[in-house]
Amino acid sequence: MKQRIKARDWQGRNWQGWAWQGAAVLGVAALAWWFSRNLSLNLAARGMQVDYSFLLQRAGFDIPFRLVDWDGSYSYGWALYVSGVNTLFAAALIIVLASLLGLLLALMRLSGNPLAAGTARAIVELVRNTPQLTQIVFFYIAVLQVLPPMRQSINWFGGAFLNVRGLFLPAPSGGVYHAILGATCVAVVLTAVFWRRLGWQVVPRLVVLPPVLVLGAVAAGFAASWEIPSLRGFNFVGGLRVPPELLALVLGIGIYTSVFIAESIRAAIEGIHRGQSEAARSLGLSANQAMFLVILPQALRILIPPLTSQYLNIIKSTTLGAAIAYPEVLQIFARTVLNQSGRAVEVMTLVLGVFLAVNLLTSAAMNAWNRRLVLQGR
């Protein structure tokens, strides 16, 4: 029916289609030509041209927080890698925090306890109606920058220190530690991938594997030798330093996103028809069994698309680190590198390209996972 109407509607008017498409192509081409002409004239007036070879030049600036090797002698291109790792590291921490907090808030709302449900609801409404930027800057300036100086650090459990320069944590090290941690990770990933082939379909992966991972990490922690930060003169030596910028970014975006995740989880669990849990109970399953074996596996399927978009939002939101000078891609490139090299077009295309690529890849991966889950059950 649909086809027939369209055919009737457009019969003998094929030229119209060509005209519209031709006009669109011409319009876009004219705009592109005009932009590129202006660009080349503007660049020529400044004696410049689009040239990415500056990426190989010596950068010469410092990146205050980094997870990979860096000093001033490395190139601009390497700076992109360093800041990209910083972005992904922050995003990973935020995803973990937001997921856990979101789960907690969702459980509070679903708990049936009016006090817990009401508190969770109030938190959700309060947090999601305030800009993330306000929350991040609040944590950074109003909470973390009024902490005591180095010598009066707040001390937790004898090993962790919090002060205005950041959070200082004991750092694990040693061969046994790395071996146990690595082996656990490999085992968990392999089990997750080959779960179905092993014939273990009774218990969902997501219920079993995270505790295994945690147990492995705890075992590794006992086997490790811990380096505890200690105050030498005016600074802490040893251990791990989490800068206040990273803390503020993780807390700000993590809490902000967690309320959206909580709402998605709640919607997914409430979206499973009541009859499902009633049927499970009447078959003799306990309330917990019904939850873990019947409700959660189905809710997970509904949950994946909204969760994907929240995780993508997190990756995009890490750019807000530029407001508090966390050295992520936008801060390092659109501020520091641009100021030093003056290469506006190259810098901005690189930054936009990085985010487009990360976003498209993540959404492709999550879509693939989603397709597998959806097919499984039908």
Next chain:
Amino acid sequence: MTMGAIARNRTVRALFGTKLNAAITLLMLGGFALALPPLYGWMLGDAVWDAPNRTACAAAGSGACWAFIRARLALFFYGLYPAPERWRVDLGLLLLVAIGAGALFARRGRGWWLLALLTVVPGGCGMLLVGGVFGLVPVATPQWGGLMLNVVISFTALAGAIPLGIALAFGRRSRYPVIRMFSVAMIEFWRGVPLLTVLFMGLILLPLFLPSGVTVDNLVRALVVMTLFTAAYMAETIRGGLQGVPQGQAEAAAALGMGHGQIQLLVVLPQALRMSIPGIVNIAVDLFKDTSLVSIVGLFDLMGVVNQSMKDPAWLGLAAEGYTFAAIVFFFACLVISLGGSLLERRFGVGMRR
């Protein structure tokens, strides 16, 4: 009340019915006891409402120094807009509220009210705020600021994004591959990049893409970027609405002899828009919160003004008060948008007429 009656009470059972529930309740009560008294003391109990500067504030009480907010209130709402001209901002807001209320509550001609909201309000407020006509003194955009700037940016971007989003949504559903491709590329680009990145792009790249000598106002750059960014999300929401209109509607219209354009504009689009109202309201709330990002690219919206005011020597470093105030203002503004949106949904949305 006897013990048995208390135990049967619904609230008591919900709070203490099982061991787990009782534990949760006690945990929550303990958390409240720990968190609420200091919070109350800081916000209200020990707060200082009247003081000339920060040192006087600290001497008068240990709580929040709300005197800072009171002293800077005009700045937070109008930015550096000249004081004798501020009635123009008020009048613009009045126009927005009046026509918005008309659109929500009028019994007849609601479509015209909505159209006026998207045309008369931007035009009229633009003339009022920019000045230079009807004997109004011109006010340069660097003097605009505070909450007024957030409202201006979010409203302009929304008014521009709705028609653009409709066009992109139709483009993505078009039968012609070229138009479809362009629309998809446009939508996916803007949805794939962070807003702050494109704001930087507008700031840094836009001048390079225009003929030399043409200078674009900083505010206009932000407006263009915000509009295009919002339009991409709007397009996806409206496309969802278009997909939700039953095929029978278009077929019935075709049976009545309507042409393709008539069917889409007069039959399909109005129903699709009604269905997309909740999505559009969500976009409006997100947009309003996101206008705070312009403070990072050098505009002085509410966040930018708060950032600056804390550097004032008389009120140095009152960050907690400033950002708490900003958060409260944004919270209530978002609440107003949500409430307006649910009213709009009740009067225009699907459900009432089915």
